[in-house]
Amino acid sequence: MKKFFMKTLASAATSFAVVLGLSVSVFAADAEKAPKEVNWSFSGFFGTYDRAALQRGFQVYEEVCAACHGIRYIAFRNLTEIGFSEEEAKAIAEKYETVSPQYYWEDTEDFDGNPAKAKVYPVVTAGLSDKFPAKQFETEAQIRDGNGGALPPDLSLITKARHHGPDYVYSLLTGYEDAPSGMEMVPGMSYNPYFGGSQIAMANPLFEDQVEYADGTKATADQMAKDVVTFLMWAAEPKLEERHQMGYKVMIFMLVFTILMYFSNRRVWADVKKKKD
Amino acid sequence: MAGNSNFQSNNKVVNWIEERMPIFSLIDGSLGASYPAPKNLNYWWNFGSLAGLALVIQIVTGIVLVMHYTPNTELAFDSVEHIMRDVNYGWLLRYVHANGASMFFIVVYIHIFRGLYFGSYKAPRELLWILGVVILILMMATAFMGYVLPWGQMSFWGAKVITNLFSAVPVVGDSLVQWLWGGFAVDNPTLQRFFSLHYLLPFVIAGVVILHIWALHKHGSNNPLGIDVKSPQDTVGFHPYYTAKDLFGIGVFILVFAYFVFFNPNYLGHADNYIPANPLLTPASIVPEWYFLPFYAILRSITFSISIPFTDIVLIDAKLLGVLAMFGSLAVLIALPWLDRSPVRSSRFRPMYRWFFWILVIDSFILGYVGAQKPEGIMPTLGLIGTAYYFFHFLVLLPFIMPKYEKDTKLPESISNPVIK
Ligand code: HEM
Numbered sequence: 001m002k003k004f005f006m007k008t009l010a011s012a013a014t015s016f017a018v019v020l021g022l023s024v025s026v027f028a029a030d031a032e033k034a035p036k037e038v039n040w041s042f043s044g045f046f047g048t049y050d051r052a053a054l055q056r057g058f059q060v061y062e063e064v065c066a067a068c069h070g071i072r073y074i075a076f077r078n079l080t081e082i083g084f085s086e087e088e089a090k091a092i093a094e095k096y097e098t099v100s101p102q103y104y105w106e107d108t109e110d111f112d113g114n115p116a117k118a119k120v121y122p123v124v125t126a127g128l129s130d131k132f133p134a135k136q137f138e139t140e141a142q143i144r145d146g147n148g149g150a151l152p153p154d155l156s157l158i159t160k161a162r163h164h165g166p167d168y169v170y171s172l173l174t175g176y177e178d179a180p181s182g183m184e185m186v187p188g189m190s191y192n193p194y195f196g197g198s199q200i201a202m203a204n205p206l207f208e209d210q211v212e213y214a215d216g217t218k219a220t221a222d223q224m225a226k227d228v229v230t231f232l233m234w235a236a237e238p239k240l241e242e243r244h245q246m247g248y249k250v251m252i253f254m255l256v257f258t259i260l261m262y263f264s265n266r267r268v269w270a271d272v273k274k275k276k277d
Numbered sequence: 278m279a280g281n282s283n284f285q286s287n288n289k290v291v292n293w294i295e296e297r298m299p300i301f302s303l304i305d306g307s308l309g310a311s312y313p314a315p316k317n318l319n320y321w322w323n324f325g326s327l328a329g330l331a332l333v334i335q336i337v338t339g340i341v342l343v344m345h346y347t348p349n350t351e352l353a354f355d356s357v358e359h360i361m362r363d364v365n366y367g368w369l370l371r372y373v374h375a376n377g378a379s380m381f382f383i384v385v386y387i388h389i390f391r392g393l394y395f396g397s398y399k400a401p402r403e404l405l406w407i408l409g410v411v412i413l414i415l416m417m418a419t420a421f422m423g424y425v426l427p428w429g430q431m432s433f434w435g436a437k438v439i440t441n442l443f444s445a446v447p448v449v450g451d452s453l454v455q456w457l458w459g460g461f462a463v464d465n466p467t468l469q470r471f472f473s474l475h476y477l478l479p480f481v482i483a484g485v486v487i488l489h490i491w492a493l494h495k496h497g498s499n500n501p502l503g504i505d506v507k508s509p510q511d512t513v514g515f516h517p518y519y520t521a522k523d524l525f526g527i528g529v530f531i532l533v534f535a536y537f538v539f540f541n542p543n544y545l546g547h548a549d550n551y552i553p554a555n556p557l558l559t560p561a562s563i564v565p566e567w568y569f570l571p572f573y574a575i576l577r578s579i580t581f582s583i584s585i586p587f588t589d590i591v592l593i594d595a596k597l598l599g600v601l602a603m604f605g606s607l608a609v610l611i612a613l614p615w616l617d618r619s620p621v622r623s624s625r626f627r628p629m630y631r632w633f634f635w636i637l638v639i640d641s642f643i644l645g646y647v648g649a650q651k652p653e654g655i656m657p658t659l660g661l662i663g664t665a666y667y668f669f670h671f672l673v674l675l676p677f678i679m680p681k682y683e684k685d686t687k688l689p690e691s692i693s694n695p696v697i698k
Contacts (some may be wrong), residue, residue: 003500045540066333073355073362084431089586091503127642153552156358157358157551157552160543160548160551161546161548161549161551162432162548165548196561209558236551237361238362239361239368242368243368243369243372243541243542244539246369246539247535247538247539247540251532251535251539252531253535254528254532254535255532257528258525258528258529258531258532261521261524261525261527261528262528264521264524264525265522266523267508268518268521268522269518269521269522270519272316272513
């Protein structure tokens with residue numbers, strides 16, 4: 001009986017996994033190319049973020065991607081979590097301006113020319129507790145105008161908002177190619193086989209030595225792509241290390257608990273089982 | 278229950294309370310040594326207690342999530358990110374709650390198939406079974422509305438697709454949908470009412486669970502042999518025998534659960550739900566959570582209308598038929614105790630039924646697979662065949678075909694003496 005149970009459970013689990021696997025793979029089944037697989041520092045049971053890669057990745061984000069993309073869920077104070085000191089984080093914040101959440105009243109006139117008051121949210125220098133401000137308070141229309149009608153998405157969650165997120169973003173960044181002959185490209189679009197539809201409104205953003213890494217790492221396009229993806233994964237999942245750490249503790253505790261329960265259960269049943277034989 | 282307890286204590290406080298409100302004998306009679314359970318229950322009987330645990334986990338994590346969540350279309354998505362980033366252990370709460378829904382469904386589906394295999398729905402447990410189906414339906418409603426709360430792309434478009442189903446109802450369909458939405462589109466009023474109901478329904482489930490257990494305790498558990506308990510030799514006290522066994526099951530369950538929460542928390546979810554809802558941008562494919570896939574397949578399988586032959590008069594259009602089929606797939610479960618004519622409960626003694634049981638399991642997996650695919654190529658046909666077979670199983674095989682061919686088998690004498698005479 002026990003064998004039957006284990007066998008059925010195993011086969012049920014496999015078929016379940018197969019169905020899930022299939023259903024996951026199908027979402028990627030649109031025409032675009034399957035992303036390249038990268039062995040990330042943060043993947044697997046023991047994954048942690050490579051600190052140096054995080055800081056280099058932030059540099060790439062700030063010097064390259066930030067021209068078009070925001071990371072609105074990240075506050076400047078969060079930078080201390082990836083190895084910047086509080087002073088460094090503060091210095092980074094002070095390069096930005098943000099709209100203060102505190103307003104003041106200003107005298108103005110209403111439509112009829114009568115005196116009235118208006119709420120004004122002043123633009124101030126950003127501080128540690130502020131989030132990375134939206135792209136210089138541009139309107140969506142302005143942003144679209146500057147990007148051939150497309151909207152560069154906020155990147156704070158991008159590695160979780162795409163299937164195979166980190167692999168996908170890496171593949172996208174390093175996957176620019178010349179369009180195959182015969183393919184008609186929409187003006188202003190670039191060919192990228194990893195993107196759905198293969199035509200993307202983002203021109204290849206990374207080329208060699210675009211940034212100068214403080215730690216002397218050679219800034220190849222591939223290196224920069226890996227670094228910025230590590231940074232973006234952290235931006236999307238800042239609690240990953242804490243989660244993994246708590247994970248082993250819970251798994252080990254539960255494993256011990258379960259083994260104890262297994263034996264205590266056998267013990268409890270011993271007399272009943274004996275009678276049966 | 279309390280009636281079958283011979284609870285006694287030397288503790289004065291306990292006796293004082295017991296005299297005025299017999300709660301200790303109630304517990305003892307429901308989960309204690311005084312509740313007799315068949316001694317041959319196998320591991321498939323662990324899933325009932327696991328379902329109870331899953332419900333408790335959802336309620337506890339849900340209540341704490343509500344302390345930080347904001348049910349407003351402008352703020353919901355950000356408030357979930359706030360939970361994930363700024364609330365102490367907020368990521369844990371949310372990942373437990375989101376994966377907990379999946380774990381709850383896995384457990385309940387296994388629990389249901391256990392019932393199908395061992396004939397637990399048969400007399401005198403029909404009402405117990407029906408209460409179970411009611412719990413499943415309430416869970417589906419709860420999970421659907423919960424999934425809308427983070428207000429991501431899949432939340433929004435899932436809500437839109439599912440609420441739109443009600444427009445298939447003849448005559449009042451469109452008004453019904455507007456009434457559900459609280460407006461002319463899925464919008465803030467929809468989110469707020471879903472939030473309210475998502476909070477309410479789990480407590481309704483808890484109420485039905487109490488009825489479910491009450492009904493269970495009237496006749497006690499069924500067992501792998503499917504025969505009635507004949508004498509005290511056939512049973513053991515629930516405590517310590519099944520409390521010990523359930524604790525082991527809980528350990529295994531939490532290990533599986535913890536794997537997903539800590540090491541693969543987004544595996545069972547859909548990436549698009551990390552994109553804030555955008556009513557102007559339809560996602561490439563709208564796919565429900567895995568636990569709805571078989572039902573989604575049944576819904577989409579029907580692409581033809583029923584009309585009066587040789588006329589243009591449509592009696593039931595395809596959309597309505599799909600909706601009816603989907604709800605019908607649950608309705609047949611309610612009718613099952615009367616559709617299955619065999620007095621024999623356990624599949625062990627129904628070799629023919631056993632085959633059809635496993636075919637039904639495979640059919641459910643096929644439907645689940647089809648539900649995840651775009652309705653292209655052979656998928657619609659496969660879905661239709663799967664759906665047809667599902668109903669064939671319950672509406673034709675069980676009531677009409679099986680009784681003709683199934684031979685009477687001899688049942689064992691008793692649980693403590695499981696020999697076939
Ligand atoms: C039958 C039990 C329950 C089920 C199956 C269930 C299911 C779900 C699901 C699938 C989600 C979406 C998770 C996500 O993807 O983020 C969700 C979210 C949520 N649920 Fe529940 N839930 C249950 C009970 C409760 C209870 C009792 C409460 C409150 C008292 C609650 C409060 C919430 C809140 C605030 C959210 C939004 C936060 C979030 O999305 O993580 N839930 N629920």
